[in-house]
Amino acid sequence: MSQEATPRLPHRGRCLCGAVQYELNGEIRFASHCHCGMCRKAHGAAFGSYGGVSAGKFRITQGQEVLHEFESSPGVTRSFCSRCGSPITWTSDEHPEHVAFTLGTLEAPPAELPGMRHIHVASKAPWYDICDSVPRFEGNG
Numbered sequence: 001m002s003q004e005a006t007p008r009l010p011h012r013g014r015c016l017c018g019a020v021q022y023e024l025n026g027e028i029r030f031a032s033h034c035h036c037g038m039c040r041k042a043h044g045a046a047f048g049s050y051g052g053v054s055a056g057k058f059r060i061t062q063g064q065e066v067l068h069e070f071e072s073s074p075g076v077t078r079s080f081c082s083r084c085g086s087p088i089t090w091t092s093d094e095h096p097e098h099v100a101f102t103l104g105t106l107e108a109p110p111a112e113l114p115g116m117r118h119i120h121v122a123s124k125a126p127w128y129d130i131c132d133s134v135p136r137f138e139g140n141g
């Protein structure tokens, strides 16, 4: 193969302390930087970065017992490691077919992610300017 190395499946991820580990047995199908107020709080950052996979392709391989959940709005659940606080997943009852996982917890992220976009930029932090060429959406795109 002459192409640059593409991480092979499964993709693996882990939280900061390593207690929670997961794997993706399917390709990342979409990705976003979410600037909504809840993602900013949950990540303690200018925005939250997520990748999305088919729900059946996401599996917690270690640390289910320390993975805690928080329902941040009706039908929307965020999971995080209760030891180190790393956010791990975002799921919505409206879209049970997908799991969004936090891109920052991937061990060997691909350089290019399909469909990357900035979403909810209408709520972005006033102290942060988006300076890349990634498409932007006022709402959830």
Ligand SMILES: [Zn+2]
Pocket (backbone or CB within 6 Å): 015, 016, 017, 018, 019, 020, 081, 082, 083, 084, 085, 086
């Ligand atoms: Zn942890």
Ligand SMILES: [Zn+2]
Pocket (backbone or CB within 6 Å): 034, 035, 036, 037, 038, 039, 040, 048, 120
């Ligand atoms: Zn958000």
